[in-house]
Amino acid sequence: MEVVETSAAPALDVRGLAKSFDGRPVLAGVDLSVRSGEVRALLGANGAGKSTLINCLSGAVSADAGDIALGGTPQTIRSPRDSIRAGLSVIYQHFSVQDDMSVADNIFLGSELTARGRLLKRQQLTEARTILDGFGVRIDPRSRVGDLTVSEKQLVEIAKALRRKPHVLVLDEPTAALGEQESALLLEEVRGLADRRGVGVIYVSHRLEEVFAISDSITVLRDGVVALEGRRADVSREDVIAAISPLAAAAQTAASERARPASTRRLLQVRGLATGVVCGLDLDVAAGTCLALYGNMDSGASEVLRALSGVVDRDAGDVQLDGRPYRPSTPVQAIKQGVAFVPGERKQALLPDLPASDNVMFAHRALGAAPLVRDRDQEVRAFEELAEQMVLTPRSPNLAGRFFSGGNQQKILIGRWLLAPAAKKVLLLDEPTHGVDVAARAEIWRQIRLALADNEIAVVFRSSDPDEVLQLGTDVVVLSRGVATLRASVADVRVDQLIAAAHAAEHERAPAHV
Amino acid sequence: MSELLMGRVSLQTRGLRRMLAANALVVAFVALVVFFALNSDVFLTVDNFRTVLLQSAVTLVVVTPFALLLMSGYVDLAVGSTVGLSAVISGWCMTQGLPWTLAALIGVLAGLAVGCVHGWLIVKRGLSAIIVTLGSLAALRGLAEIVAPDPLYGFPTSFLDIGTTTVLGIPVLVLVALVVVGVGAAILNWTAIGKHILATGGNPEAASVSGVNVTRVGVALFLVTGAASGLAGVMLAARVGSTPAATTGDGLEMAVLTAALLGGVAFTGGRGTMRGVLLGVLFLALLQNGLTILNVQPQWSLAAQGLVLVLAAVAEKLAGSQHGRVRGDRGDPKAG
The missing domain is CATH 3.40.50.300 (P-loop containing nucleotide triphosphate hydrolases)
Incomplete structure (x- = not known):
């Protein structure tokens, strides 16, 4: 032309x-x-x-x-x-x-x-x-x-x-x-x-x-x-x-070289989940693995995480957590059973005016790992440990949350669950490194992999970035308009396949006119 | 298929509910008139209606810009105090020997100045409308009492005549009020500005990217609300013949807010009609008037007015729940 x-x-x-x-x-x-x-x-x-x-x-x-x-x-x-x-x-x-x-x-x-x-x-x-x-x-x-x-x-x-x-x-x-x-x-x-x-x-x-x-x-x-x-x-x-x-391309190699965990203990089993646009979704997540949910804005991936975390009540479906029925109606119930959620918008989780150490301690408290009466030494120790592990800057426990950069806020929000000394089973992360700089991103990924290494917990995350899916995930489920259009091991999938699958269901479910 | 059918059914019942909600006030209005007419001989008379309209004139002048301001997403709780300040200032000017025309102009300008401060703090500087105008509600009342610790009276007869003169049997003050309401309705329905006001209240961000100057809309409405309150203060001084600083315009913010909400204006902005607001004002005025005629004690009358405000909020909630989320709207830009 x-x-x-x-x-x-x-x-x-x-x-x-x-x-x-x-x-x-x-x-x-x-x-x-x-x-x-x-x-x-x-x-x-x-x-x-x-x-x-x-x-x-x-x-x-x-x-x-x-x-x-x-x-x-x-x-x-x-x-x-x-x-x-x-x-x-x-x-x-x-x-x-x-x-x-x-x-x-x-x-x-x-x-x-x-x-x-x-x-x-x-x-x-x-x-x-x-x-x-x-x-x-x-x-x-x-x-x-x-x-x-x-x-x-x-x-x-x-x-x-x-x-x-x-x-x-x-x-x-x-x-x-x-x-x-x-x-x-x-x-x-x-x-x-x-x-x-x-x-x-x-x-x-x-x-x-x-x-x-x-x-x-x-x-x-x-x-x-x-x-x-x-x-x-x-x-x-x-x-x-x-x-x-x-x-x-590089991620592809890294993924295929990454060893698959030997454990086959199934931590999370989802059958026929319906919530929002999502209907009839099945998921299986084994301990030590990291499942990526990939999709566009309207794919429903975010809603899956919100339903699993108790933020919203699911419409239908059967979920087993470590072999037991799991149906939380509030996030508190979910956390008590070992399922924590980090939302995609930092402002939905961070308490901007409270000191960083308090922000860290919320995970401890929710998991029952903090005494009723505050123990200042324990709080500072918990913060120090997180700061050490996650390479947090600045390392000031008394600084209010909002004075940390986006990347460091995200390190606090994810790190506090990874490092809390209590029984956890599944971590749900929505866009774990959205709007985060390259260095912080690598640090967050490294910590998540480290936490998975001893095959005790599993991670389910949503990302709209193919790079992240391939770098961090073990397996990937692609959602398009609430339907799973691709399930694969990350080692066997290419970026263009992800993108194509993310749009696959759009043509089939065109909204009808009244 | 069944999903589609259900969609249609719910759409129909929703339409019915919306129609009922839209006309609930008309039904209540008719019921109120019938009730008082059956229980009193004087209620349903021309003289009584003239009195009700005369008493409503000040409210109508204030409620018109107030309702537009509410539709644009702001609120001015200081209208009653602005009315009081303007009445006192213009009254004081007259007792100092100024011609009443000049005194009236100064009263209006005082209201305009209040609107100017509100517009600057709230629209330009982004402060909370509720906090700022609640502050001036107290501050302006105090200022009025400082200007005139004792009630002012003894205004020129030419000024007091405005309060009593009638044209074709209709009091001049009522005519002024009707003109103000008419202008408000014309702006809302027949001009682009009306659309800009609703858009500013409905979704300011979307209005802004559509090229609507949302700042100008907000500032202009605060200015007009201030000036109209100033005018209302002068009208009240003319009707009553004296301006006690502590009570002139007292509680007017309650009356206009109740009337606007009753009339279907959304407190959060974006929705409302002048027809509804007019009906809301008349409903409140007739309620007050009817209770007085039936010799109900003033405390009960005040309690009834407060109850109506709460009921108006309930009605607004019911009307609002029929909009938006019913269809499981996924297009929420803030959820992204």
Whole structure:
């Protein structure tokens, strides 16, 4: 497909874009350019900087350094209004819709049709209907958005962006919530916008199939810099995968060399688990092993952990813990039986204003390994041991939790369970190293492996990062829309198989329209 | 298939429940009128209704911007004290010999100044609306008592005439109130600003990325609420003819909050209609009036008003539970 050059200056030109959060660089000088009529795919693992890049373009976040130009004109983007005015439209993965407002009001929010201050409701309804009809879907523009399905909401979001007739359109994983038919229509629509109206498109997706079907060029981000840039015709699937996660190959070898534990004592047996989107899930976890649950945001993997930890009550299913029936209705009950959970969001577990030693001691207390009356020496010893083992910095037991960096907070939250001197059976970790720097990540992985080494406990973790799955896991179960689509030993599986399996069930369970 | 059918059934009952919830106030309103009409000869008379409307005029002027502010996700608990301060200041100006027009303007500006401080602290600096306005609820009342330790009276007759004049049998103050309510309803229903107010309260982040200037919406509503409270203070001074600092506008925040919640405005913002708010104000006023006519002691009347506020919160909870999570919504952006 030959792209017609409509103007000399690119529709969007980004140079040297940089952004740090809490001193941690997330974008470290990114260049990105899209011509009119070009579809550029933007790829990268979680934490590679894609979201921050999009947020800088949309004005949700201000960049620390770098230049953004649209159609050759330099732009200062300090707010979403600046971005919209410059001709940029972003379609968010997490919808920016108003549940209590109608579809038409949502589509026109922020750029309403008015005549002398008066809202032109009828005209908005007609135009909204025209745009939605263009998708071939039947959504009444008068209906309340809160009553729509997830995929319908996504379509409303897309209609809203297209309505503004942008020069540059950014789509952040737009098909994640769509069924096959809707995805195909959307891809066609996006391609049409580029070909016919000369819109420059940045298309963010994890689905390589889609990327190769729709894009003219590809950019891969990794650790805040461009890892690969090229025309689609010049790069292969393998190049892209290697650029996304170069460690994958190395991890593969490491995994096959890792000795499988001799023990076959089954610590956790799950049969027919149903919770949230998950239904009929079976899992077997032997002592000394580490089971990885891999999947996208909507895969249900997180819900599995929440059900097993007693945070939510499961809908159905039989779970045996070390040969005994296990059905906790609160996390306290789960912990009493030896099952601890570390949530994916640090702020859900850390007590930011309490000293680090107190944060450590919560695990001891919950497991009944601390006296009723506080023993200060024991607390400091427990902290010191964790600090020693996990290479924690700073090693100050009295420092409040929030003053530790993200990586060190995570070391406290995971380490306190690993090192608590009490009977534990299963540790449930949700994204154990999300948003954690490389060194801390390696340390956390090392400690988890160490804790597994004497075949007493088992770990079940969820990760949306293939690297982590292959580095840390013994076995992997891939979930897609609540269904297990792949079960394998980590030694026998490749990254692209993981990614493919994570999307496998999406086409079969397209949400039905009312 | 059966899953689909069940979905439809629940959708229908949900629609029915929502319709009932939306019209619960109308039903209660009619029941209230019928009850008092059956138990009193004077309740259902033109004169009595004129009195009720006159007493509601001040409430209506304040509740209009107050309800819009609530829809945008903020709250102003200091409206009653602002009314008191404005009444006292304009009254004091008149006793110092200023023409009443100028005195009234100063009263409105005093309210605007209060709104300005609220908007800056709460919207710009991100402080809690409840704490800041609860603070000014006490501070402004104290200030009013400092300005005028003794009740002020002896205002010019031209000023007091505003409180008694009628046009075609309708008191001028009621006409002013109806204009304010009308403007509020027009803004909410017929302008983009109305949509921006609801969006700011419904999902501020989403409103912001859609290009809505959420800061401006919030600040503007605090300013308008302050100015309207100032106007209401002047109206109250004209009607009553004196401005005791300790009681002028006292408890008005309760009345407007109860009326707005009764009328279906969500305390957390994002939802509400002016029709409901108007009905809420009239419901409260008729309740108060009817109880007075039936010679119920004022303590009981106050208790009834408090009970209605709690009932309004219950009704809001019931109405709210029909939105959102019913379908097992997975699209919660905060859960990610």
